[in-house]
Amino acid sequence: MTTTTDYIPGDPALMLTVLRSASAGLGQQALKEKVLSLFCCDEDGTQIVLQDTPALCSRIEYASSQLKMAGLIHIAQDGTLSITPLGEAMLITYPLGIDAGVLCSLPAFRHRLYREHAPASRAIPNAAVNYGFSAGLGAHRLTENPYPADSREHEDWLMGWDEALDQDKREKETLLG
Structure with missing residues (x-):
């Protein structure tokens, strides 16, 4: 040994x-x-x-x-x-085991990392991310994005909406397991 x-x-x-x-x-x-x-x-x-x-x-x-x-x-x-x-x-x-990849699948972890380590030139995502996340949790459809398709807010809303669906999927998988 x-x-x-x-x-x-x-x-x-x-x-x-x-x-x-x-x-x-x-x-x-x-x-x-x-x-x-x-x-x-x-x-x-x-x-x-x-x-x-x-x-x-x-x-x-x-x-x-x-x-x-x-x-x-x-x-x-x-x-x-x-x-x-x-x-x-x-x-x-x-x-x-749990590694960094697993932790990065959690929105709270990703956002905290982003806030602490994002380049100074990159702005923190706006409130549209949270609005999209809430919409995703509320089972709103993708077509309900209220922002113009060519705007940063539109992309942020989509990112939040997608994160909510991922989180919901993980929670359901956990309950089934």
Whole structure:
């Protein structure tokens, strides 16, 4: 068995461990112990024993912040994690792991990333996105877009409408599973 101080478990396993820890209501120390107990292997299949390093702690904090940003967990002032209803649904839907691609499928996560990392020259999407999202949730048809077809608002409304349909589809798939 190999011991290493620089190996870090992959994002899907780490995210899933944080999400499961939130479901169990664990604190930061218990979460770290759970991550340290993960069964990890290197590329050759040799088991690796994780070490408690600043890099590992940083990755745990990063995974926690990403899940919080996506609305899947809450982090209390004392560091205790709790899972949201959306987090429970994602835990059921993705039992093998959650990666950045899964998180990016969530509108709240995408919008937060966009707000924080969009180039300064690009304006934040206007209210038409939210209007389209509401229209999609309300089962309005695509042809009910109130904006001129050649406008930015028309495209933003379509984007919001499409996101609502994607979210509704994911929720229905979760209930069927």
